[in-house]
Amino acid sequence: MDFTYDDEQDALRDAVRGLIGKAYGDYEKRRQTTKEDPGFDEKVWTQLAEMGLLGLPFSEEDGGVGAGPVEIGIVCQELGRVIAPEPYLSSVVLAGGLVSAVGTPEQRQEILGALSGGESVLAFAHAEPGARWSDSASAVTASQDGDSWTVSGTKDPVLHGARADVHVVSAALPDGGTGLFLVQGADAQAEGFSTYDGGRAARVTFDATAATPLGTAGADVTASIAIVHDITRIMAANQSLGAMETLLAQTTDYLKSRKQFGVTLNTFQALTFRAADMYTSQELTHSLVDWATMVVAAGKPEEVADAAARVGLQVSRGGRHVGQEAIQLHGGIGMTAEYSVGMYTAHLTVLDHLLGDAGRHLKVLDATLDEHGVIDPLDRS
Amino acid sequence: MQLQLSAEDEKFRDEMRTFFTTEVSEEIRTTVAEGRELTKEQIVESQQTLNKAGLAVPHWPEEYGGRGWSDLQRHIWNEEMQAACVPIPLAFNASMIGPVLAQFGSKEQKDEFLPKTANLDIWWSQGFSEPDAGSDLASLRTTAVKDGDDYIVNGQKTWTTLGQYGDWIFTLVRTDPEVKKQAGISMLLIDMRSEGLEVRPIELIDGGHEVNEVWFTDVRVPAANLVGEENSGWTQAKFLLGNERVGVAPVGSTKRVLARAKELGAELVKDDPLLRARIIELENELLALELTALRVVAHSEGGEPHPASSVLKLKGTELQQAVSELVVDLGGPDTLASGEEGDTESWYRRSTPTYLNLRKASIYGGSNEVQRQIISRTILGL
16 A cells, blocks of 8 residues: 655656646636637647657557556646646547557557557547436447448537547447447548537537447447546546646635735635635545556456546545635636636536536445445455 | 555554454454443453553554554554454553653653553543633643642643543643743643542533543642653643544544444335435545545655645544434434344434534544644645
């Protein structure tokens, strides 16, 4: 049991913070970047590639770096700290994670190599209107004609779906189950839009669109989607933690500098106690984020699913608490678009709803409630 | 970053688990499991069993019975003890005055008191709070005036937990009324059989007799019972109150109560989604708390305490209280009935007194408002 980072991990954090802090440390830069399509900075994306961060999760033979979940978590925390708009979570962790889990060796080398090099942005076209957080597809269907496959139907929301060079598309298979397919960005019909946190998503429509099976043609990969979803939930929790830490830091700075009634706001215990409770939420979240990330590293899928639900529940509760209080303790300025805390809170809300909120996680944990007496985090491995 | 315990710590945990579940009296452990009150004799017996095996005061200096364990090992010791329903060594002895004497006491005081303190041959009481000195402890008014080789002590202490069992009491007394209030305090050890010392019970909201007032009327105390220098008591008080990093949050016992509540309330819980959601949330928060405690012990080796340690008392007591509240709600109208019958019935009948009693947890040991003050000032710099 060890919660400390080694020197290389510390160095990684410093390097990512240096790069991404330079890009978005000034919140106004993030705000300007997200005003124009594609909603992120292609130069920053290239820099992330040059630093090896886009290939972090993938094996060296696939063109990646072969780093572990702790390293990916560090990157996500740092991106969250400045709410960087680059599609790291959706493109690298989620879509890339699926290619890595399901793709043939050739597909992995080609697609993950290009992703790692910053030459290609991936999107996971999976969510279907009204389907909430399913691991399977139903509205989008796959059809087979000899060796050729096509997909039809609508996916929405697809993060960065309008910018994607390649879509990883989930579709209901003719014989049941869910398969994954690759569709070139140019072949899909994507209507892009801005999300309320300045991000980008799209409604992507396929109409008998030519599609290449990812991995074995016709194989049901619902279980692989579930695992990659769970890993992405845990990395999203890392990202949320970074955002929460910034929210608290900005709130305490503000309480120390803003004056009313001739004194700084930290004179008022009604406010400082609320900040103390934000700290408690942040630290409890931090502990579960570190633990869940280590559970991914230990690599047992059923434990990863449980850990994803547990950290997700905490992040949902803690993230809302910290976000709402950050705005309240700032007062009117916290409501404005040019000040950052409102946008951080919006971003936390996106992450909360992307792959499942507290309600979803409670349902998952309900299924195993009767199977244990006490929960022992030291007994897991 | 590593989830597993090392092989060495894994072995250590197995040893602790085996000892606690086989060597400590079954009757005592059952009493704890069922949430019944322990007698003085049971508390003493349990601590002496631990002390004999070197497990009562492992955090003390090794020459006085300490074991030189890592903080993580102490955490494991503490958690396994709670999980096995073994009473934790009496806090006034093991966690409070023992470490203070080991740090600040004279050679004579150490030799005289530490072995008996570890073995609970002496039952210590705490004489800190006064009617007008609660969270503002330094405003205490009990006086000690030098008279030859003695001090003459006058005043009143209160909230003295289990003072009815006490042999000795460690007190904070005012030895200099002229200086800044923190600078005029001394720590004095007082034999509770002294003439002029009177213990008066305070009945609490659970109907029990757990705390007392202790009155001092011209009590004569040898000056040799002063701990450290005169007027250095505030230093010792801060050491005593801030010394602990392990076992700050009652994680293991709260987990155990929650598991027992699930077991005894299984029929009710089975089909009630609201109760199930409540239990899941509590389990998750307890997990977050336990992991925070682990982060703290893993980080605090030798250095300053990890800042997150300040959330342990606050959250730990909140969850302890929330679980006790759940048990009352599971019992519903059965909690009103009297008598001791089956396991479940008796458990529910004790639940409300326990719930009421545990309101103390967010008040003692630095109230949770004091904890918020520490977080906002010391950690957040507000």
